[in-house]
Amino acid sequence: MSDALKLANVHKRFGETPIIRGVDLAVAPGERHAIIGPNGAGKSTLFNLISGRYTPSEGEIALHGKRISGLAPHQINRRGLSRSFQITNLFQNMTVFENLRCSLLWAQGYKYSFWHLVGRQTALNEAAEQWLERLGLSARRDVPASLLTYAEQRTLEIGTTIAGGADVILLDEPTAGMGLAERDHTMAMISEVTQDKTLLMVEHDMGVVFELADRISVLVYGQIIASDTPEAIRANAAVQEAYLGEAH
Amino acid sequence: MSHSQSSRTALLWHIGVWALFALVIVVLPYIFTSSSSISMMSQMGVFIIFALSYNMLLGQAGMLSFGHAVYFGLGGFFTLHAIRAVNDEVWQFPLELMPLVGGVGGLAFGIIFGSISTRRAGVTFAMITLGIGSMVESSANMFTDFFGGESGISGNRVTDVTLFGFSYGPSIEVYYLIGAWTVMAAVAMYLLTKTPLGRISNAVRDNPERAQFVGYNTTIARFIQFSLSGFFAGIAGGLFAIMFEIMTAPNVGLVQSGAVLLMTFIGGVGLFFGPIIGAVLVTYMHTALSGFSEGWILYFGLMFVFMVMYAPGGIAGVIYAHAAPWRAGLLWRLLPSYLLVLLPALLAIAGLVAVVEMGYQLSLAYDPSSPIDLFYMQINATSLWSWLVALLGLAVGIAGVLATARVVRARWAGVNRSMQATGAKT
Known part of the structure; x- marks a missing residue:
């Protein structure tokens, strides 16, 4: 079986400055894989390369064995990869329900139709209502996204990322800026909604990482120095020196 | 209340509002009977369609165009040429449907120019529309067969080819023709906001990056919305041509493009009915105030500045706030x-x-x-x-x-x- 996501010798340079310096990474289908590393290691850049915001300077990225590097974000999304953002990135003027419905439109095959009325598409609306319930946002159905609390916005961000049905999900610091209770709630929600999906996440919170991840890769200065199970990573001397020992 | 019940209530409410809108259009000439009132109200109808079509860009898709009169004006020229062709007995087409000729013309040029301008968003898009607007306006001097040079193109709307037995000579008959098209076009544009394309246009306006990450090509969404907007602008232009029986180069020009921007903004871009208010108010000010004072454009400009600074949601936004x-x-x-x-x-x-x-x-x-x-x-x-x-x-x-x-x-x-x-x- 081919890897859900595979990066081979990926480089990214901005001008002369190398940010990603030869990353090899393989994520198996159904795996929950976390990327950790100190600030400035290139984690966000790596996500932007995988999701098509940036094009690699060198190397290849493949989704289910098919090359996606060089494609536009919407093309990559249609091939089954979706991502959330570190800074909340929603349709701010639209209600919670509209946000979720919009993230379902392409997946349900509506494309750019101007001959369907969205209000009359029963399956579409029921799917959006189900997502509202699953995310625990039913009470906030008709509130514009911009008026939600921070934790609610983060939840909706993850919901719109996953609702479209992609099977490879990239989460960029899903619990950043949350208190402990909110964090636990969000992690439980993520575990629930990403069952059977391949998950690649960047996270600073070590508690979250060691609790959720099947495998962890450590990114330091644009290179992966270790990629293993949480226990092995915890025991890895190089990792402790490069990362765990210094800041925490 | 169940969802099907609430959606039925919403449907009845919508039908009621549009029926009221149509009723107002039917009744107005019985209240304001003078010929100058009829003429002003006819213009209001034309500009309601034009401003709503402009808001398909600005309010719904976040595209600031400085050249929307291109599609309005070209639609008018196409319609007038078609009317002349019927009068010359080289073509048969009922006058009631002539605005469709304008619409198709607006759509065709919306597709042509939109394929260039919608590749970019934001400031670059605005600059390209400005360039296209001035290009088309100045090309009126080159293609004099089509634009009629300095004196423009004129025609006679009474063609003897009609569907309902009216001659459309009297201005009241033209008023009701414009009124019918205003209702149809406004309802159509309203329904468009409720389609996947309409929703994705909002999404592209709010957050183009997120729209890409739910699978949409933002350029294509903008392009389709832009082309359809050109269609409705062309219908407005066609009605304008039927009403005035003359089209001149300034009708495709930058001043006309600026005017539709102003009326849309003053009415309010955030709500569907905003541009309707703007078109009515600005047309009224234009006809009523310009007779009183040389300075009406100055007052108008001051009002616009005031709105931009203190009520950026326009009149509709002020109403909605209450x-x-x-x-x-x-x-x-x-x-x-x-x-x-x-x-x-x-x-x-x-x-x-x-x-x-x-x-x-x-x-x-x-x-x-x-x-x-x-x-x-x-x-x-x-x-x-x-x-x-x-x-x-x-x-x-x-x-x-x-x-x-x-x-x-x-x-x-x-x-x-x-x-x-x-x-x-x-």
């Missing part, structure tokens, strides 16, 4: 404070109008010392006293507005607190 206090039954707490601002505001406006009118009198009148009729008074623009009184009124009025505006803000703060306390929707 919906929540209205539902909460708290509107009565706001209204007295409005009256309080109104008095100094009227004084400031009167002072401003006096200053502007005296200024025009000094620079434009054959005899500057001849008195101006203003506010039931005779004012002499060459007298120092007139200027002092006008400037004093302006200054006192502005000071009064600034002072009383605090009361309004305080009342609003109180109303917002009450609504939060009772958990009413904001």
